[in-house]
Amino acid sequence: MIGKLTGKVDSSGDDWVMLDVGGVGYIAFCSSRTLSALPPAGEIASLLIETHVREDHFHLFGFSSQAEKDWYRTLSTVQGVGAKMALSLLSAISPQELSLAIAAQDKTTLTRANGVGPKLAVRIITELKDKIGNLSLGATVSADEISGEGKAGMPLSGQSNLTVSEDAVSALVNLGYRRSEAYSAVAKVASDKGVDADLEVLIKGGLAELMK
Structure with missing residues (x-):
């Protein structure tokens, strides 16, 4: 299982980036927040990786911070929130805002994400309100900081x-x-x-x- 990738940014699209790691191109699906924090093509970047292996696909999801990765995993436990919906939420709402919105039962903030209507927002709040205490309100930790490589891939x-x-x-x-x-x-x-x-x-x- 892949947990982290560090390599040159090769190319990217609306929801993905390809990292060249030792001559092998790895495509990782990412939130717009993570994509906007990546350096230009040809420069080195690090991403924390969540690996999805199923019978019909092998997908990698990339995150610039541990907080974003933790929230991705947590959001994915909610009925009706798949991988793409979780990334949509993280694209529209920061991990800090998610914590506060769910704790305050603020469904309006959640509906800022594409595809999230009032009913799904209520379900997210209902299913996660007792879980967010396990997710720190503290500062996010970047992929680079986890490995001690210095400059973060995304501003804190x-x-x-x-x-x-x-x-x-x-x-x-x-x-x-x-x-x-x-x-x-x-x-x-x-x-x-x-x-x-x-x-x-x-x-x-x-x-x-x-x-x-």
Whole structure:
């Protein structure tokens, strides 16, 4: 099973990229977020890989960060969300936004993805609301950073905001609240106030939510 590929960017399309690894071209299907972060053709890139092997195909799915890969796996567990739909969601919504949207039961954000209607958005929220506590709100880790190769394949946009949200959740947990409760409360405040809300706002707002 292939877990990671590092090679020269050969060519790409709307939802795929070909990496030349030692003279062998590997085609990986990717979200538009990952594709937009790749370097120009001829330069080196690294992708974390999810391998799908079935009787009728052998497909590779590529991700620029562990967070995106984890979310792909999680989304794929939802009934009605296949590989292409999971990539569509990750193209339209960042891992951070997905965490907050599901915790805050914000179906409008989920419907930004092509092919996701209100009914499917509700199903995603219903099936994943108890699972997102296992997915960190912290900064994403790129494929290059995992191997210690230096420059990330994708900018860690929103890293500080993600860390603040995680700190707010930890603070509420330290006050005796369950992580799932704290997570949902912080997500609700972040949704109302914006992801740029500072730590004090998230903690106070989270406490207010938990005391309702």
